[in-house]
Amino acid sequence: MYYIASHYGKYQTLLDSVKGTADGKLIFKKDQKYIEGIYMLVTPDKKIDLEFLMDNEQKFAIKVTNPTEKTLEIRNSNLNQDFANFNSFFRTKLEVIKNLEKSLADKKTKQDSAFVITDLKKIQAEINLFKNEYIKTNSGNTMALLFSMSQPIDNFLNKAEEEKLATKTDSIAYLKKHFFDGINFKDARLLRNPFLENRITTYFNTFVPVTPEAVTQEITQILNQTDQPNGEVFKYLSLHFIDLYAEAKIMGMDRVFINIYNSFFKNKEYPWLQLKQKEFFKFKVSSIKDNLIGDKGKNLFMLTQDQKRIDLYDVKAKYTVVAFWDPTCGHCATEIPKMLQLYETEWKQKGVVVFAINNNTNEMVKWKEFIEKEKLSSWINVYPAPVVTGNYTKEDVDFQTLYNVRQTPVMYLLDQDKKIIAKKVGPENYTKIIEQLEKKK
Structure with missing residues (x-):
């Protein structure tokens, strides 16, 4: 078969x-x-x-x-x-490139290497010229589209001498503006080749500042050019972006997920969106929306060891480290003493207060024993109040969802207004983060 x-x-x-x-x-x-x-x-x-x-x-x-x-x-x-003609041409050039690269590895002087590098650039220029000439004479052709999508970023620098741009900033702006030339985001052919994601990734890595605002703006512009609501390109790219930022690798970029969800998925129905995808979005939104970097952290309603009420908003400090931990957690047993050392040697003099929350109220004895053993008395050690009086909803007191506490330890760094400064980074980075903030003031 x-x-x-x-x-x-x-x-x-x-x-x-x-x-x-x-x-x-x-x-x-x-x-x-x-x-x-x-x-x-x-x-x-x-x-x-x-x-x-x-x-x-x-x-x-x-x-x-x-x-x-x-x-x-x-x-x-x-x-x-x-x-077939292009593949034959390309195989011939690729063989020459391989031989030149092998020759380059054997060169002993910079001058000899420079000659080989020049020859390599000539070969690449010949390949680019082939593609450019084909694009010019076969506009709209499927192969022309593939060539447009696979062009190297510096290909746009091949402008006529009289059109050369004066500054580096002008050149970057020109490259950014023309990066998707020849690419129609309503064209389903974009998905029937391997170049789309790589081209989009290159665009974002090269031209887009790594901020939630800039990334959201660019994603929105791309998605608004697609065949939405039910076209294949919109379906693919909207899910690509939302999956990419649901588990953002850079702190704070999970806000992009929320922005995309709110603009393109919230209160909208798509026949192609599966139930398991909807459930995943719902879960991620609830896990992220209340603990975004730059937003004020939600209040936490707690009791001290002697059962006195103290809420997070009661803490008056320049910076607050909120730490959710479990006295039966092996990783916590390692990390909490490290945090104490950081507190004693670095954080305390910078105005940091640690608000340490026992996430396992079934182990109160072990919790108190650990506090005594590790000498954590300089911290505010608390556990969730079983009953919270006041005009609060169930969601208001669900700290595990509000702060995305799915495992322990989980830590946040807050400023004096209880805005979230850092999360999902090791506490050893908090000192540097605080110092960077101080320099900006």
């Missing part, structure tokens, strides 16, 4: 299957047309045997006349003939 496969963004998916005829032919038939893009012939053992392009004319034949040399005989498809 052989298969036709294609890209779906960064994924590869099997789309159709067929058995070979007695004379070795593979005939694929389909009532509806395939979306234009890169397709692959996949062998029974799931290996890619051949890549080809699908355009609007989908009645064509490809015969492999020399598997070793990858020689093809193509009928009724100018696009695939162009694709």
Whole structure:
């Protein structure tokens, strides 16, 4: 059994299957047309045997006349003939590049290396020229789209001499403005090749400041150009972005997830959105929305060891470290003493107060024993009040959801107004964060 496969963004998916005829032919038939893009012939053992392009004319034949040399005989498809010609050209240039790179590794002087580097640049320029000329003469063609999406970022610097930009800032602005030239975000062909995510990632890594506001603005602009609400590109990219920032790798960037959710998913129904995705979004929103960097942390209603009421908002301090921990947690047993050392040697003189919360009220004896053993009496040691009087909802007192306490220890750094400064970073970073804040004042 052989298969036709294609890209779906960064994924590869099997789309159709067929058995070979007695004379070795593979005939694929389909009532509806395939979306234009890169397709692959996949062998029974799931290996890619051949890549080809699908355009609007989908009645064509490809015969492999020399598997070793990858020689093809193509009928009724100018696009695939162009694709084969480019692949032949590219293989030739790639062989030259490999030889030059091998030669470069053997060079002993900078001058000799410079000559080789110059030759490498010439080869790359020839490849870029091939792509640019093809784009100019085949606008709208599927291969032209692929070339546009795979162009290197510096290709846009190849402007006429009289159009050269005066400053680096102007050049960057020009590159940013033209980075997606030739790419229509309503075009479903964008998903039938492997270049889309890489191009978007390069754009964000190169041109977009790493702030929730800047990233949200750029994502919004891209999604607003797609085929929303039910088109394939909007579906793919909206889920790509929301998944990317649901587990943000940089502190504070989870706000992007909330922004995207509020703009494109909150109170909206999409027939393509699965129930498990909706449940995941709901869970992540509840886990993130009340503990965003820059927002005021929610109040915590606690009792001291001698059962006196003290809330987080009662604490008057320049900085507050809120630490959720469990006296039976092995990781806490290691981390809490380290925090105490940081407090004694660095934090205390910077105006830090530690508000340490026992997350396991079933182990009150062990909690008190640990406090005494590790000499934590200089901290405000508390546990959740079983009853909170006042005009509060159940959500107001659900500290585990408000502060996303799914495991322990969990720590936050707050300023004097109880705004969240830091989270999801090791407490050893808090001193540096405080010092950076002090420098800005």
